[in-house]
Each structure stands twice: as C-alpha cells, then as structure tokens.
Amino acid sequence: MIEVLGRSGYAGLTMDAVAMVAGVGKATIYRRWSSKAELLLSVMDVAGAPVLQVPDTGKLREDLVTVLTEVVELFSGPSGRAIRSLLGAVIDDPVLQEGSRRLPLANWDAAWETVVARAVERGEIPAGAGQSLAGEVGPAVLALRWLVTGRPLDHTVVTDLVDRVVLPLLQRP
Amino acid sequence: MIEVLGRSGYAGLTMDAVAMVAGVGKATIYRRWSSKAELLLSVMDVAGAPVLQVPDTGKLREDLVTVLTEVVELFSGPSGRAIRSLLGAVIDDPVLQEGSRRLPLANWDAAWETVVARAVERGEIPAGAGQSLAGEVGPAVLALRWLVTGRPLDHTVVTDLVDRVVLPLLQRP
Numbered sequence: 001m002i003e004v005l006g007r008s009g010y011a012g013l014t015m016d017a018v019a020m021v022a023g024v025g026k027a028t029i030y031r032r033w034s035s036k037a038e039l040l041l042s043v044m045d046v047a048g049a050p051v052l053q054v055p056d057t058g059k060l061r062e063d064l065v066t067v068l069t070e071v072v073e074l075f076s077g078p079s080g081r082a083i084r085s086l087l088g089a090v091i092d093d094p095v096l097q098e099g100s101r102r103l104p105l106a107n108w109d110a111a112w113e114t115v116v117a118r119a120v121e122r123g124e125i126p127a128g129a130g131q132s133l134a135g136e137v138g139p140a141v142l143a144l145r146w147l148v149t150g151r152p153l154d155h156t157v158v159t160d161l162v163d164r165v166v167l168p169l170l171q172r173p
Numbered sequence: 174m175i176e177v178l179g180r181s182g183y184a185g186l187t188m189d190a191v192a193m194v195a196g197v198g199k200a201t202i203y204r205r206w207s208s209k210a211e212l213l214l215s216v217m218d219v220a221g222a223p224v225l226q227v228p229d230t231g232k233l234r235e236d237l238v239t240v241l242t243e244v245v246e247l248f249s250g251p252s253g254r255a256i257r258s259l260l261g262a263v264i265d266d267p268v269l270q271e272g273s274r275r276l277p278l279a280n281w282d283a284a285w286e287t288v289v290a291r292a293v294e295r296g297e298i299p300a301g302a303g304q305s306l307a308g309e310v311g312p313a314v315l316a317l318r319w320l321v322t323g324r325p326l327d328h329t330v331v332t333d334l335v336d337r338v339v340l341p342l343l344q345r346p
Contacts, residue, residue: 088265091320092258133314133333136322140313141306147264149309160306165338 013039013085052111060119060170064162067111068138072153075146084147108139116170125170134169137161186212186258225284233292233343237335240284241311245326248319257320281312289343298343307342310334 018039019026029039051074055066074080112135120127138161145151191212192199202212224247228239247253285308293300311334318324 085265087321088261088263090261091264092261133330133337136314136317136324137310137338140317141309144309144313144316148260151309157306164306164342165310168341169337 015039052107054111054114056118058122060115060122060124061162061167063115063119064138064166065158067115068142068158068161069155071108071139071142072158075142076153080146087147109135119170131170134166137165137169188212225280227284227287229291231295233288233295233297234335234340236288236292237311237339238331240288241315241331241334242328244281244312244315245331248315249326253319260320282308292343304343307339310338310342 015026015029019029022029052067052070055063057063057066075083116131119125141157141161142153145153145157188199188202192202195202225240225243228236230236230239247256289298289304292298314330314334315326318326318330
C-alpha cells in the first residue's frame with residue numbers, strides 16, 4: 001500500500017489498486033477495510049512504526065545534528081513521497097486528524113525528550129530549559145522546506161538550526 | 174469555491190458542487206476550467222491575493238508580533254479550513270506544487286523582508302543578519318501546530334517565537 005501511495009498519492013489509493021498490488025480480490029480488501037480512510041489508517045500503522053533512531057553520542061550537539069539529519073533523510077528518502085501523501089490526506093480530512101499521531105514523525109517527541117534528558121543528566125544544560133519550543137523548531141523548519149518552499153534540506157540548515165536556535169533555547173531557560 | 178473547499182475539502186470540490194454553488198450549469202464550469210487541478214489553481218489565485226498587512230509600528234518587536242499574529246488569525250479564521258484543503262492538495266500532488274507559490278502565505282516573504290528592511294534602516298539590527306532562517310521559523314512553527322500537532326496558537330507562542338528565536342537571530346549575525 002505504501003508502494004501505491006508513493007506512486008500516485010492518496011487520490012490514487014483505490015481499493016482496486018490495493019487489490020491489484022496485493023494480488024488478491026477486491027472483496028478481500030473490503031472485508032478487511034470498509035473505507036478508504038480505514039485503509040489509510042492501516043498504512044499509517046505500518047509506516048508510522050518508530051523510524052527515528054535515538055542517538056547517544058555523549059554530546060548534546062552531536063545528538064541533535066544526528067537526529068535532525070535522520071529527519072532530513074526520512075523526508076528525502078524512498079518513503080518521503082508516501083509520507084507526503086499521508087500528510088496531505090490527514091491535513092485535509094478532520095476524520096483522519098487522529099491519524100497524525102501515527103505519522104512517521106510520531107516518535108520525534110520521544111527521541112527529542114530522551115536526547116534532552118541525557119544532556120540534562122550530563123550537566124550540559126539546565127533542567128526544563130525552553131524545551132517545548134526548542135523541540136518544535138527543527139522539524140517545523142525542515143517540514144516547511146520539504147513540503148512547501150522547496151528550500152534546500154542540507155547539512156547547513158541542520159547545523160544552523162542546532163547552533164543558532166535549538167542550543168541557545170536549551171541553554172537559556 | 175472557497176465556500177465548497179471550506180465545507181468539504183479538496184475531495185468535495187467537484188465540478189457539480191461548484192456549478193451548484195455558482196448557480197450555473199456544469200457545462201459553463203467545464204468551459205472555463207478543464208480539470209479539477211485548474212479549478213484549484215483558480216481558487217488559489219483568489220484566496221492567495223495578499224492577505225497579510227505589512228505592519229509599520231516603528232518598532233521591530235511590535236512589527237514581528239503583529240505580523241505573526243496575523244498568521245495565527247489567518248489559520249484560525251474562516252478561511253483556515255479552505256487553506257488547509259489547498260495545502261493538503263498541493264502537498265500530495267506534484268502537478269500542483271507550483272500552486273504553492275499562490276497560497277495565502279505567498280506574501281509572507283514580502284511582508285517579512287519589508288519589516289526587516291525598515292528595522293535595518295532604523296539601526297535596530299545589523300544588515301543581513303541571519304535573515305533567511307529567522308524568516309522561516311515563525312510560520313514553520315505556527316503551521317506545524319495548526320496542521321499537525323494541534324498545540325495552542327496563542328499569544329504566548331507568538332511572543333516566545335519573537336523574543337526567544339527571531340529577535341536573537343536578527344541581532345546576532
């Protein structure tokens with residue numbers, strides 16, 4: 001199904017296309033999923049399995065660069081087109097809103113919190129420092145470039161985000 | 174058409190629905206727009222007319238708070254649902270990608286550049302200071318909250334962004 005989504009987007013995710021790719025009859029597909037929305041939520045459960053490895057380099061700056069680079073690779077890699085379709089559908093369909101918690105970035109918060117907690121333990125940053133906004137800025141800027149403006153998703157934007165925005169936010173409570 | 178989009182999203186934007194709302198025959202609609210994608214691009218031309226007023230309070234901080242508050246109001250206001258549909262469709266359709274330049278935030282860059290240039294003239298910030306990243310952070314965080322995470326779009330996030338991220342980026346080149 002991710003294959004169908006990646007090729008033709010949510011509009012192309014028909015029960016017919018899924019049955020063909022899966023090599024089964026359409027009745028089989030309908031027995032399992034009664035609507036396209038349910039089908040999409042299933043795709044999300046597969047695609048949304050934790051995809052971000054939580055780095056543990058022993059240094060906050062390295063951990064942050066590593067995890068944001070993973071986000072860039074996720075967006076630019078083979079599943080990027082499918083994620084884009086999922087996002088497009090979720091954004092435009094209130095019924096699917098809950099599905100956003102199953103998106104491939106759903107484990108961002110967990111990865112972020114682990115990386116920050118370790119840095120606090122090591123004494124690199126004070127506890128509780130500006131964490132909520134700091135955690136949103138990286139994925140937000142990368143997603144905007146990827147989805148809308150098309151600006152480069154390169155090493156420069158990752159290190160600029162870390163050195164000029166995220167670290168200062170974490171260092172000054 | 175914005176009405177149809179706002180009510181039922183891109184999926185509900187059918188030639189039939191548009192003909193009905195416009196009170197004309199379907200043939201008239203087809204004569205003007207040969208496809209749904211073309212219809213959507215037309216909607217964008219209307220909806221994408223400059224919507225952000227460029228503030229000129231004489232102080233950079235006030236200008237930034239004002240223009241980001243306008244973005245929040247745009248997202249939360251009556252056209253928010255329609256913008257969400259446009260974005261969802263644009264994200265999921267490579268053919269429509271060019272349409273993103275006609276989205277309601279298309280004049281963000283112009284508003285941003287004007288506000289920053291005035292502050293440089295007044296000597297509030299050095300010329301050319303961290304402007305590209307600084308200009309992306311505000312709309313990116315607000316859009317992520319609005320479209321995906323559902324975190325609050327309130328005065329606090331606007332002032333946190335201005336005071337803790339945007340102003341520091343502009344002040345230190």
